[in-house]
Amino acid sequence: MPVMDAQQIAELTARARRLADSDDGPGSGRRRVRRILGIAGPPGAGKSTLAAALVDRLGGLAVLVPMDGFHLAQAELNRLGRAGRKGAPDTFDATGYTALLARLRAPEPGTVVYAPAFDRSLEEPVAGSIAVGPGTPLVITEGNYLLHDAGAWKPVRTLLDEVWFLELDPVIRVRRLVDRHVHHGKDRPYAERWVRESDEANARLVERGRDRADLVVPLSD
Template sequence: MTPAQLAATIRAKAQAQGRFLTALAGPPGAGKSTLAAELVAALGQGAKAVPMDGFHYDDAVLIARGARARKGAPDTFDVVGFRHLLTRLRTEDEVAIPLFDRDLEISRAGADIVGPDDRILIVEGNYLLLNEAPWPDLAPLFDLTIWIDVPEAELDRRLMARWAHHGKTPDQARAWIDGNDMPNIRRVVAGSRPADLVIRHG
């Protein structure tokens, strides 16, 4: 299914409703941010992406908790704060949302605005369908769920390229993927609930 076809499906399901929240989930490296941007472009005015990554705990918090080396794991996100945001998006006309700056490795509060004309929201993140508490609390807040299925070898290739782009040496990238990304990939692939739609890439 092309982004245009998927956008048409979302648009059809979103008719005659207020805010329509689509969960776009998949493992690290699956291309969620890219597909979310393509869907927003195809949907046009009134569509907006809302990334889960804005709810990363800050490095200072992770260091204090001894979790910096696991940044990106399910417990390194403010899930309750994210749920509150989704609840607000269903009921409030204008909501400020945080965005994660991967170059700075920090979340920027109030970095974007979902306005009253933004009716179709593409919410993207690794763990939106994870069947481990407290993530299932998000389920009632989504109108449609989509899973991006990518072979593990292709995820590995993409993540090597991602970390090289962000300045890691090949050895550093390999160590981070093997010690952090790949366990998260396997955890989310094995532990996520079935989605309404599955998009296969790679």
């Protein structure tokens, strides 16, 4: 996994905590409002690792809602003829993801919102896996296309209070991606071809959104 020194993770945790502690501004009856922090970056950069670490350090202040829960099911990808490009922008339900973010931004008293997760052992999304209670002040979401500005992805950036972009040396990132695919059952030659032809095509697209991030986070191995 990518490495952060103690000072870097402490600074990022403090920044996320400030978001969680935000309120609705001056005036009577000031109340805490929900914020959404996005963590973007190319495949294998360490988005899910950092997001999970932040949630752990923030205790009950944050819940992780990954973009990957909106992967289209494998059967639908097969029907569309897009199974060979799984992970490309059009292989997600971007409209559904946007609708969930909008709902999460405006929590209703007494209402729990259920979000999908992605099971890497199944390579499938799993509905209703993540409960977000109305009192949770911070949602952390991570994924490739939070800064993508085309098609149904364009509204996503407007629904996020901050977006951080993770940078990792491409050689290290590709190696990690191949190892991850092997860990989840692909043989190494297939994993190497998949990363070269699919994951890296997605990475080049993701990199275009870097300048729209609020913060660029350099990572080492």
